[in-house]
Amino acid sequence: xxxxxxxxxxxxxxxxxxxxxxxxxxxxxxxxxxxxxxxxxxxxxxxxxxxxxxxxxxxxxxxxxxxxxxxxxxxxxxxxxxxxxxxxxxxxxxxxxxxxxxxxxxxxxxxxxxxxxxxxxxxxxxxxxxxxxxxxxxxxxxxxxxxxxxxxxxxxxxxxxxxxxxxxxxxxxxxxxxxxxxxxxxxxxxxxxxxxxxx
Numbered sequence: 220x221x222x223x224x225x226x227x228x229x230x231x232x233x234x235x236x237x238x239x240x241x242x243x244x245x246x247x248x249x250x251x252x253x254x255x256x257x258x259x260x261x262x263x264x265x266x267x268x269x270x271x272x273x274x275x276x277x278x279x280x281x282x283x284x285x286x287x288x289x290x291x292x293x294x295x296x297x298x299x300x301x302x303x304x305x306x307x308x309x310x311x312x313x314x315x316x317x318x319x320x321x322x323x324x325x326x327x328x329x330x331x332x333x334x335x336x337x338x339x340x341x342x343x344x345x346x347x348x349x350x351x352x353x354x355x356x357x358x359x360x361x362x363x364x365x366x367x368x369x370x371x372x373x374x375x376x377x378x379x380x381x382x383x384x385x386x387x388x389x390x391x392x393x394x395x396x397x398x399x400x401x402x403x404x405x406x407x408x409x410x411x412x413x414x415x416x417x418x
Contacts, residue, residue: 223276223398232269232277235284236262242291253366254294261287268320274327276398279319286316307383310352315387318348323395334403341392348388352381 239262246255265287269280289309293299299306322344326333333340359371371377 223278223401225277228277228281229269232265232280232284235281235288236265236269239265239284239287239291242288242295245295246291249295251294258287258291258294261290271324275320275323276402278398279316279323282316283320286313289313307379310380311383311387311390313387314348314352314355314384315391317351318344318388318391319395319398321351322347322391323398330399330403333399337396337400340399341396343392344395345385345388345392348391349385352384352388355384356380 239258243255243258243262246252246258265280265284268275268283286309289312293305293309299309325347326340326343333343356371356377360377363371371380
């Protein structure tokens with residue numbers, strides 16, 4: 220049976236973090252300090268997610284590290300500026316991974332409410348992810364002014380990014396629902412085992 224808490228995901232996340240460290244070093248050697256700082260931010264967030272292993276499914280940690288590596292590739296090798304859908308794929312996947320991790324942590328305390336209303340959970344997590352994507356677009360726009368560089372393109376680029384962010388948030392909400400149901404089932408099984416042991 221597939222599970223969101225397979226130990227291999229955690230190992231993959233740590234290996235991905237080692238690769239990310241190498242890419243941070245590459246950005247430093249290129250003199251791209253802003254990129255190195257952004258990648259280090261992803262790395263610190265990934266370590267925090269990995270260390271919250273009792274609160275977050277290991278699959279979410281792994282996917283967050285993959286998102287960090289996609290962004291690293293875009294910045295270190297300038298893949299964001301090459302022809303093709305790399306930027307759009309990275310937008311969707313990053314919003315997907317961030318929404319999974321943060322949405323699960325933020326709404327974890329309300330699991331009993333969402334147990335009875337799964338579609339409310341999906342809508343809440345998806346809306347949370349779409350909001351993250353919108354805030355990210357504002358951050359990109361602001362960074363363009365602060366660092367006097369072209370971070371975002373025209374309005375079409377921004378709208379496309381928001382569409383991809385929304386797609387990633389929607390997929391994250393559905394996967395998060397699966398993880399929620401898996402966690403509830405596991406919790407109920409543990410409670411039943413305890414009852415049998417007491418008898």
